[in-house]
Amino acid sequence: MKLTPLADRVILKMVEAEETTKGGIILTGSAKEKPSVAEVISVGPGGVVDGKTITMTVKAGDKVITDKYAGTKVTLEDVEYVVVRQGDILAIVE
Amino acid sequence: MKLTPLADRVILKMVEAEETTKGGIILTGSAKEKPSVAEVISVGPGGVVDGKTITMTVKAGDKVITDKYAGTKVTLEDVEYVVVRQGDILAIVE
Amino acid sequence: MKLTPLADRVILKMVEAEETTKGGIILTGSAKEKPSVAEVISVGPGGVVDGKTITMTVKAGDKVITDKYAGTKVTLEDVEYVVVRQGDILAIVE
Amino acid sequence: MKLTPLADRVILKMVEAEETTKGGIILTGSAKEKPSVAEVISVGPGGVVDGKTITMTVKAGDKVITDKYAGTKVTLEDVEYVVVRQGDILAIVE
Amino acid sequence: MKLTPLADRVILKMVEAEETTKGGIILTGSAKEKPSVAEVISVGPGGVVDGKTITMTVKAGDKVITDKYAGTKVTLEDVEYVVVRQGDILAIVE
Amino acid sequence: MKLTPLADRVILKMVEAEETTKGGIILTGSAKEKPSVAEVISVGPGGVVDGKTITMTVKAGDKVITDKYAGTKVTLEDVEYVVVRQGDILAIVE
Amino acid sequence: MKLTPLADRVILKMVEAEETTKGGIILTGSAKEKPSVAEVISVGPGGVVDGKTITMTVKAGDKVITDKYAGTKVTLEDVEYVVVRQGDILAIVE
Numbered sequence: 171m172k173l174t175p176l177a178d179r180v181i182l183k184m185v186e187a188e189e190t191t192k193g194g195i196i197l198t199g200s201a202k203e204k205p206s207v208a209e210v211i212s213v214g215p216g217g218v219v220d221g222k223t224i225t226m227t228v229k230a231g232d233k234v235i236t237d238k239y240a241g242t243k244v245t246l247e248d249v250e251y252v253v254v255r256q257g258d259i260l261a262i263v264e
Numbered sequence: 265m266k267l268t269p270l271a272d273r274v275i276l277k278m279v280e281a282e283e284t285t286k287g288g289i290i291l292t293g294s295a296k297e298k299p300s301v302a303e304v305i306s307v308g309p310g311g312v313v314d315g316k317t318i319t320m321t322v323k324a325g326d327k328v329i330t331d332k333y334a335g336t337k338v339t340l341e342d343v344e345y346v347v348v349r350q351g352d353i354l355a356i357v358e
Numbered sequence: 359m360k361l362t363p364l365a366d367r368v369i370l371k372m373v374e375a376e377e378t379t380k381g382g383i384i385l386t387g388s389a390k391e392k393p394s395v396a397e398v399i400s401v402g403p404g405g406v407v408d409g410k411t412i413t414m415t416v417k418a419g420d421k422v423i424t425d426k427y428a429g430t431k432v433t434l435e436d437v438e439y440v441v442v443r444q445g446d447i448l449a450i451v452e
Numbered sequence: 453m454k455l456t457p458l459a460d461r462v463i464l465k466m467v468e469a470e471e472t473t474k475g476g477i478i479l480t481g482s483a484k485e486k487p488s489v490a491e492v493i494s495v496g497p498g499g500v501v502d503g504k505t506i507t508m509t510v511k512a513g514d515k516v517i518t519d520k521y522a523g524t525k526v527t528l529e530d531v532e533y534v535v536v537r538q539g540d541i542l543a544i545v546e
Numbered sequence: 547m548k549l550t551p552l553a554d555r556v557i558l559k560m561v562e563a564e565e566t567t568k569g570g571i572i573l574t575g576s577a578k579e580k581p582s583v584a585e586v587i588s589v590g591p592g593g594v595v596d597g598k599t600i601t602m603t604v605k606a607g608d609k610v611i612t613d614k615y616a617g618t619k620v621t622l623e624d625v626e627y628v629v630v631r632q633g634d635i636l637a638i639v640e
Numbered sequence: 641m642k643l644t645p646l647a648d649r650v651i652l653k654m655v656e657a658e659e660t661t662k663g664g665i666i667l668t669g670s671a672k673e674k675p676s677v678a679e680v681i682s683v684g685p686g687g688v689v690d691g692k693t694i695t696m697t698v699k700a701g702d703k704v705i706t707d708k709y710a711g712t713k714v715t716l717e718d719v720e721y722v723v724v725r726q727g728d729i730l731a732i733v734e
Numbered sequence: 735m736k737l738t739p740l741a742d743r744v745i746l747k748m749v750e751a752e753e754t755t756k757g758g759i760i761l762t763g764s765a766k767e768k769p770s771v772a773e774v775i776s777v778g779p780g781g782v783v784d785g786k787t788i789t790m791t792v793k794a795g796d797k798v799i800t801d802k803y804a805g806t807k808v809t810l811e812d813v814e815y816v817v818v819r820q821g822d823i824l825a826i827v828e
Contacts, residue, residue: 173329173355176321181355220351221316222785226754227740234806235817242354244329253329253354257784259808260817261737262746267423267449270415275449314445316412336448338423347423347448361459361543375480387544402489408539409504420488432517441517455611455637458603463637501599524612524636533564535611535636549705549731553698557731561685587658596727618730620705629705643799643825646791651825690821691786713826714799723799724758 171246175214175253182252185233199226206238207263211251212248226256233263238254266271267352269308269347270305276302276335279327300332301323302358304347310351359434366412370396370429370440373421391392395451396428399439402434414444421451453528457496457535460506464490464523464534467515488513488520489545490534498538508538547622551590551629554600558584558617561609581616582637587627590620602632609639641716645684645723648694652678652711652722655703676708681721696726704734709728735810739778739817744812746772746805749797750768770802771827777813790820797827 174241185207209231216226226236241254279301304326310320322328337344337347360439361369397419404414416422429442455463467489504510506518510516523536549557560582585607592602604610617630655657655677679701686696698704711724737745749771771797780790792798805818 172358174358175355177351178355218317218319221780225782227350235806237806239762242329242331244355246357257741257742260743262738263810264736264738266452268452269449270447271445286377312413336423336425338449340451355443359544363543364541365539367542391495406505406507407467429521434499434545455640456640457637458635459633459634500599500601524611524613526637528639551731552729553727554723554728590680591699594693594695620731624731640692642828644828645825647821647822649824684825688787688789712799712801714825716827 171214173244173246173251173253175212177214177219177251178216178226178256179214180202180226180256180259181211182234182236182254183211183249184208184252186192206236208234208236208252210234214237214256216256224245228253228256228259228262267306267338267340267345267347268325269279269306271308271313272310272350273308273347274320274322274350274353275305275331276328276348277305277343278302278346285337300330302330302346304328308350310350318350322350322353322356329354329357361401361432361434361441363398364373365402365407366403366404366444367441368416368444368447369399369401370424370442371399371424371437372382372396372440377381391434394424396424396440398422401444405427415438416444416447416450423448423451453529454534455494455526455535457494459501460498460508460538461535462495462508462510462541463493463495464516464518464536464546465531466490466534476477488518490518491517491535492516495538506538509543510538510544516546517542517545549588549620549622549627549629551588553590554592554595554632555590555629556602556604557589558583558589558612559625560609560628563574563588571620579635582612584610584612584628586610591620592632602634604632606636606637612638613638622637643682643714643716643721643723645682646722648686648689648726648728649684649697649723650726651681651683652704653681653719653726654678654722667672671672673675678704678706679724680704681683688714694726698726698729698732699705700719706731735811737776737808737817739776740779740821742777742780742783742790742793742820743817744790744820744823745775745777746798746800746808746818747775748772748816755790770800772798772800772816778820780820788820792823792826793822799824799827 174190175181202222210228212230213226213228216224218224236254236258237260244251244253266308269275283290286304298357307320310318311316330346330348334352335346338347340347362439363369371414396417400418401414401416404412406412423440428446429440432439432441457463478495492510494512495508495510498506500506518534518536518541522540524533526533551557586604588606589602589604592600594600598633613633616634617628620627620629645651674689679699682700683696683698686694688694706724706729710728711722714721714723739745751797774792776791777790780788782788800816800818800823804822805816808815808817
């Protein structure tokens with residue numbers, strides 16, 4: 171089974187648990203938005219979303235930072251995913 | 265009797281009850297939005313909605329994930345449906 | 359006396375009382391929006407509304423589902439009507 | 453003395469007092485918006501309002517239904533008027 | 547010293563004190579917005595404001611009704627002015 | 641050291657302390673927005689800001705009135721500045 | 735490891751701790767937004783963001799003032815960064 175995102179949505183798999191440290195990365199979110207590192211699993215087609223043309227710039231395999239409160243959690247066959255809009259992705263970690 | 269959605273609306277029939285597990289799928293929603301798996305029953309014509317051209321990309325029979333709080337529940341001849349906007353559909357489950 | 363709606367407004371006459379059952383139809387609304395079945399009595403001309411061109415797609419006689427909290431109730435010669443915008447109509451019941 | 457409305461504004465003179473009945477008309481408003489019957493006294497020129505072209509479709513003498521909470525009350529030489537935007541007028545009563 | 551308004555702003559000098567009566571005019575504002583009669587002292591150039599083209603239609607000397615809570619009070623050489631946007635002016639009193 | 645504003649921002653140096661009087665000018669702000677007189681120190685380049693073309697019309701040396709709560713205070717080498725958007729400037733005092 | 739911002743986002747490294755003084759700079763923020771001096775580390779590509787074309791005007795090495803509450807803090811290999819949108823940058827300090 172797999173999840174195919176619609177429009178400008180992106181399926182992520184969290185790499186970092188909330189508030190935990192791994193390697194040299196400590197995530198400290200503000201009260202307003204807390205970031206998390208995640209891996210891009212699949213990417214929607216983009217196109218016209220809410221009247222605006224969205225070009226998808228992330229791709230499967232990218233490690234990204236998003237707002238922790240962005241998106242919807244979905245667990246499929248024991249793996250937890252998060253569905254976000256591309257605009258909720260802040261930066262790529264390389 | 266049947267429901268014909270207007271504009272960018274989609275008629276769904278819930279496959280998963282809220283917070284219950286079936287097969288390998290566990291749905292865990294955030295406080296903000298909780299997803300649910302549903303089957304697409306019928307699809308509105310799209311077109312210009314609120315000044316923006318909407319192309320319908322889901323079709324009857326698709327299994328989809330939506331925000332649990334999105335849409336309006338309607339029970340017709342003992343079957344419960346949910347009417348959502350296409351933009352409330354996050355991903356297709358295949 | 360009659361009511362002629364302006365712009366994208368539609369005059370409805372409720373078929374179903376709130377939370378009651380008739381024939382095979384049970385309406386269960388979420389906390390956010392509760393649907394009701396209504397008959398379309400008259401339809402505004404559409405045209406440019408709030409800077410957007412609206413084409414009216416419902417017509418007098420249609421049975422429709424709307425959000426229960428949408429619109430304004432008006433009683434004219436002992437008949438109660440509800441004035442809604444077309445965009446508040448979710449689906450046509452056939 | 454007279455009031456000349458600007459832009460898409462319309463000067464109304466209330467026909468029905470709030471919550472009172474006259475002839476066969478009983479007005480029952482929802483908690484959100486309560487309607488009132490009013491006569492159109494004068495109509496602004498329309499034109500480009502907030503970046504959108506507004507064509508005035510009501511005219512002096514029309515009996516209209518508006519949201520009770522819409523607009524600003526002004527008493528001029530002992531007559532009470534209400535200034536509303538045309539978009540706050542729901543329907544014409546004929 | 548004088549005040550030259552920018553963009554779509556208009557400098558007004560209040561004619562009527564709040565809630566007081568003069569000649570035949572009694573102003574009764576709703577809880578939401580209370581009107582006041584004022585004289586236009588100077589008018590901004592209009593033009594593109596917030597991405598929308600605004601044509602100024604009021605002129606110095608006009609008596610106008612505005613929402614009492616609209617604008618900013620400024621006292622210059624013992625005269626109190628109010629700076630409003632033209633869109634906050636409801637009607638011209640003639 | 642100097643501050644170069646971006647986009648439609650303007651660097652101001654307050655002339656009047658809050659609520660104090662100087663010469664014939666008394667500033668009385670409403671609860672919602674309180675004005676202050678300030679001198680323009682430097683002006684951003686304007687251009688396309690949030691999708692809208694902004695032409696800068698104030699210049700260094702202008703005395704202006706702004707909303708007291710608009711902008712961000714910055715003290716640089718013991719001089720306090722306020723950074724506002726040009727749209728927060730109400731009028732030029734001459 | 736490095737952070738590559740998406741769209742109109744900018745990676746900053748704070749120069750000034752909150753509310754502290756360094757050299758001749760004292761930062762005093764209003765209740766609404768408090769500024770901070772930061773160095774630009776990397777800059778997103780700009781382009782069409784939320785339907786609007788954004789041209790990036792800051793560059794790596796710039797010292798900038800932003801709203802203290804803007805953006806998301808990320809600590810990578812013991813260095814704390816803040817990810818902001820370019821529109822949250824008020825001015826360049828030279």
